[in-house]
Amino acid sequence: MTAFSLNPEQTARCAELRTLAAERLRPLAEKGEPGHVNRPLVTALGEFGLLDGLFEGGGAGAGPPGGASSGALDLCLTRESLAYACTEAETAFALQGLGAHPVHAHGTPEQRERWLPPVRAGHAVAAFALSEPGAGSDAAALSLAAERDGSGGWRLTGEKCWISNAPEADFYSVFARTSPGAGSRGVTAFLVPADRAGLTGTPLDMLSPHPIGALAFDGVRVGEEDVLGEVDRGFRVAMTTLNRFRPSVGAFAVGMARAALDATLAHTAERTAFGGPLKDLQSVGHQVAEMATRTEAARLMVYAAAAAYDGEGPQSPGIARRAAMAKLIATETAQYVVDAAVQLHGARALRRGHLLEHLYREVRAPRIYEGASEVQRTIIAKELYAGVDAPTFAHEEEPPA
């Protein structure tokens, strides 16, 4: 299998997932309250076996439509296919992975046994709590304080902000400062159940229907048994999680772009103006061709980045750069394609409830979260220059007289 052409099983599985999302998940999503966790939708993701495909080695025999999955490419295909037909289902699926991956990859046997089965079943809702009002892109500047309480544990005091699924999640993978002044080397990851005393939260109303909120920690007690990974090594837990999911954010974007493109093909073939269908206007045809070409390029970069992650391993040279490139190109492309689709639909696309009105609101945030586009460019540039020796020019060796 190459990254550039899906095999027949993968193609069939994507088609099944799109049908499942349109026929079984879309009706559940429509009954949900925008901005809040849709528990029936999360439960359905579990019942259909989709959540088994979130983790490496987690899907064998579990039976998502068309076969089990667990690699980065499978994750991308699932996210793309769900996004095509139901962005709310895609988001609920991805957030279970983001919130629970630290437990899957770094948790103790007890933590894994307690939380991963209900996450997979869709009975427990997970969240990933890294960002703070004063630390977004610069996550290593986080200040949620974890102070020793004299009984072998810590007290968490401070705030988290823009946390998907908060404040309605059942547990949070929380990143807190255990060593003040130590930057990324002084952060510890904790598994904090939502019912811990002193933990409260507030929902935030966003442009998209995304469930998201802020969390306040007022001396929340955590013990050694709540640590994910090692004390002061929590930043690595956060980064391995984000690295795993980065190409699949691109897949989410590709799914939205493909939905916008298909809607545009149908509309411009049917809508008449100036004596014929819109598609017969050359500028319309060229615009659609551009949308399709850019979407295909983004799709292939996402597949290639994910296939490289699966084939070579997350620590291999070039993996971080490829993941960053995939997320960058796909999220920027989806923004372009959805905007162009709105333009070609005219006023009807802006009516509340239209597919493109929905996609227009959904497509914006992925350019900001899990590393803004500028941060992806910084990752790419850093890797490109790594190992490049700065040339020494004659005028640098001999200062001018």
Ligand SMILES: Cc1cc2nc3c(=O)[nH]c(=O)nc-3n(C[C@H](O)[C@H](O)[C@H](O)COP(=O)(O)OP(=O)(O)OC[C@H]3O[C@@H](n4cnc5c(N)ncnc54)[C@H](O)[C@@H]3O)c2cc1C
């Ligand atoms: C819908 C949504 C869901 C989210 N879910 C979660 C979640 O579940 N968990 C969580 O922890 N966080 C979550 N976040 C927060 C997200 O991770 C942050 O918004 C993101 O890290 C950017 O931080 P910020 O918003 O504070 O922007 P800032 O860090 O203030 O950056 C603002 C802008 O400055 C520019 N910029 C920043 N850094 C650089 C740089 N190095 N070089 C050049 N330009 C730069 C970029 O244009 C950037 O968009 C979510 C955000 C959104 C919108």
